[in-house]
Amino acid sequence: MAMAVLRAFWNGPVGPKTTHFWGPVANGGFVVAAMADMKKPAETISGNMTTAMCLYSGALMRFAWMVQPRNYLLLACHASNEVVQLYQLSRWVNAQGYLKNRDPAEEQ
Numbered sequence: 001m002a003m004a005v006l007r008a009f010w011n012g013p014v015g016p017k018t019t020h021f022w023g024p025v026a027n028g029g030f031v032v033a034a035m036a037d038m039k040k041p042a043e044t045i046s047g048n049m050t051t052a053m054c055l056y057s058g059a060l061m062r063f064a065w066m067v068q069p070r071n072y073l074l075l076a077c078h079a080s081n082e083v084v085q086l087y088q089l090s091r092w093v094n095a096q097g098y099l100k101n102r103d104p105a106e107e108q
Contacts, residue, residue, distance in 0.1 A: 013069045014069055014071055014072075014073065020069070020071050020073070020074070021073065023074060024071070024073040024074040024076070024077040025073075025077075027060075027074070027077045027078065027081070028077055028080075030053065030057075030081045030085075031077065031080045031081050031084055034053075034081065034084035034085055034087075034088055035084055037088065038084075038087070038088070038091075041095075042091040042092055042094065042095035043095050045088055045089075045091060045092040045095070046092075047089070047092045047093075047096070050085055050088050050089045050092060051089060053081065053085045054082060054085045054086060054089060057078040057079075057081040057082040057085060058078075058082060060074065060078045061075055061078040061079055061082065064078060
């Protein structure tokens with residue numbers, strides 16, 4: 001039984017013989033890199049690049065859902081990347097001081 005499942009996965013439309021498998025595995029590098037960058041100072045984060053990565057992962061999550069056969073591995077990879085990139089973006093926004101409370105008296 002286990003061999004039949006393994007053989008079906010190996011020869012399947014999203015198995016290791018296809019780009020539907022190796023593309024998400026390679027994209028997992030984005031997630032690993034973003035997780036490694038969590039320990040670095042927030043001042044070193046590029047707001048433009050992090051925003052681009054958020055948009056990229058959002059678009060590719062939709063693609064992974066719409067493509068046939070549906071690619072759950074690619075969807076999981078980009079959902080993970082979206083989470084870590086949004087966290088990095090929040091660190092960058094905080095480091096830039098965009099969310100600090102402002103005194104209304106100072107604005108006048």
